[in-house]
Amino acid sequence: MENEGKVLVIHPEKCTGCRLCEMVCAVRHDGASNPARSRIRVMKWEMEGMYIPVSCQQCQDAPCMNVCPVGAISRNDELDTVEIDQDKCIGCRTCVAVCPFGAMSFNTTDRKVFKCDLCDGDPQCVRFCEVGCLEYIDAGDVSILKNKEAAAKLMIANQKATML
């Protein structure tokens, strides 16, 4: 089978807002519990009961990569991720400024930028998200699954219409 690469898929409607993903992300990468260190952040609109996790989309034409003045950001073809070479990074934070998702962060303690690396292929946020809000699946499957969800809704609507 052709390897299309796997992607992190977020289904925001399923998020319960517990932020366990933030905690395990920080512990996995930095050995500390601290949401400020998390590569994934849950944004909340509390009065609407809406919680939306935001993380790096590993863009194909990644603005962070394009803008980096020292070429510290590159594509990892094996995992299909965008990654930072901390040895080259000068901490100018231009990437933080251009990321349309706010997924590139700057750690004020270590004075370094950081972003999601999909835990080298075993994303902990996905592993701990029991409600299935976060998934790590083949890129090609994403739209097929959405097709199916939409089709299921249509089918139910059709059934209801026939019953009327």
Next chain:
Amino acid sequence: MALKRKIAYINLSTGEIDIKPIPVDIRKKFIGGRGLDAYLLYNHSKKGCDPLGPDNPLIVSGGFLTATCASATARTHIMAKSPLTGLLGSANMGGFFAPEMAWAGFHHLVIKGKAKNPVYIYLHNGEIEIRDAKNIWGKTTTDSQWAIRDELNDQEVKSMVCGPAGENLVRIANVMTGIKNAGGRSGMGCVMGSKNLKAVAARGTMDINIAYPMDALEYNKRFIDQITSAKVNKTQGTLGTPFIWGATNSWGGIRTRNFQYNQCEYADDIEPERIDEICEETMGPYHMSGCFGCQVHCRAQYKIPSGPYKGVYDEGPEYTSQGAFGGEPDCKSAETILVGNHLVDQYGIDNLEAGSLISWAMELYEEGIITNKDTDGLALEFGNDEALLEMVKRIAFREGKVGNALADGGIAASKIFGKNSFDFLIQVKGMSNLHSDERATPALALNIATASRGSDHLRSRPAIDLYHLPVDVLRKIYSNPIPYDGPLSSEHTEYIGKAWQVFWQENCYMAVDCLGICKYHTTFLGATLPNFEDWTKVLYYNTGLEYTPEEIWDVAERCNMLERLFNLREGLTRDDLEKGDMLNHRYFDEPCKRGAPDVIGKFIDKKKFKKMIDEFYEHKGLDKDGVPKPETLKNLGLANEPSKMI
């Protein structure tokens, strides 16, 4: 690191702030959370202090494991002398406040004094600021929190606040964080109000280093699997806590019409599944939300479906609201429960006290002890939904004779209402009982009678006693970590061995409260959920400290004894109806009228009940009067209290 979090002593009268580390030997002895709070309260308050005076210390804490890599450790604990009972005041809530306080570098706060003007405390990365709250005072619980965020220009700030009820010194006022998380019991919001303290806000980005991060992560996965695979937690994650009310009502363990009946019959419109339908209709199929790091997600989201509050968003209702605004006042309307739940959240009143006291007043109205003259013409009848909701408002704002009286709690109100009104009041130590009816369940009756903060199901309730587990399974649970070879019975109507179960649960729940773990993650509703042995592992991986299960048990026993010592100092005596380990006479005199065949006719046998208390005292090392024996205090390392170590 979890051990680096500090304790802060804040004096609101003088503005003095003293920040200190918490020594490891204190951790070993009291762990943290509620246990250490009990030590701090006993050491930092004087006998007979005025609960609403500046000398009453308000203690706020997170659990020892809060914000570590351990699931569902989001609990905030609040302790002070209770303005409702005059004894131990203690409230516990979930949400996101305690972790934020931890990332801000703090673990325990001891707040004394009284501010001249309304203030709030802001904790931020190791620093503490006392800020003017004049623009926040008077606001509802949610508006206050958003106003603080706007003022600090930081949408990630988490606050615990008191609502208008706390400001009005309503003695059943709670402390709230987020939309629904409430530290409800014993009037802790009233203590905040008495100090002119509107809120404690926290924001932190400090590391909590994990002792063995990768091991902690792996073990947490195992811990979560154990928790989420339990049937009770699967049910909670779907229906929320109302499922408990539904299951209990099915056999006849729900207080109805105050205490006249033990089942709310034909309650189809307020059953958990019905409420779940409303949540689904208004919020879609994924309408559950969780506290920090919790995979059980027992809190539903809803919008009020109809009526004057149509479209208003809130969370819950948990089973307490279901009892308070459903069964107890005999109002069988989902809308009423959802509105009642919303009002108590906004005003900052304990839903349990509100529902219980209003239902009591309804019975007094029925008995003619309260009349239209007292209620300003309000027909305070059972089943009158509008009167119920109106009374919530009157209590929060101390309106009218009845509203103002109930705002001071049941015992004080009974003195105003006079006649035999006290006889109808379902309370222990001045605190109202949950909507559960314990007449058919002696173990649960023992639990509410002896709970340290007054009638309470979250101090020592052996809920699994209702599951009729085989004795060998019970033995496996209840003789660990301390061997127990005394009798145990699978029959929940029995009195045998129940004292040990209650004693065991009391220590289990204390340990959970010290660690900051939610009770749905331990031996409360599910027999297969983690306890002492499991916690040694979580503790080790996260903090590096080694405890044995027996040591955790000892800490729990020690801290429970401290709570007892506090209560004894403030006037607890064994059989006193207002300040003792005693139940209302109705438990002994009025048999159950509804429910399953074997529940009808059940009541608590007073002689057997007293014997059960004797046994319970013996397990705890108390004498017949409920006072600790000198050797007990010596064994627990409490012979020299108050020892003022911290």
Next chain:
Amino acid sequence: MAIDVSKQSGAESLRKTRTYGKFRCHNPSCMGRLEPKPGDKLVKCPVCKSEFRVAWIRPDFPRIRGPVWDVNKKLAQEAVAKREGK
């Protein structure tokens, strides 16, 4: 390290006692094991004849939604009458 993590705790060892798909009759003097067929909305206890409405948490996980009020009320009244008649 004194703590043996590989060892199952008491709580973990009890996991095998869980019984998805079944529940007990809510009549405390009966507590018969009931096992509704997938999708059933009602279940009748073969031992004490109590009837319950069933809700499904998952397709393999039923729970008692509530009693069939009229049936169980009548059964309770009959049982009490019999008991008091003795």
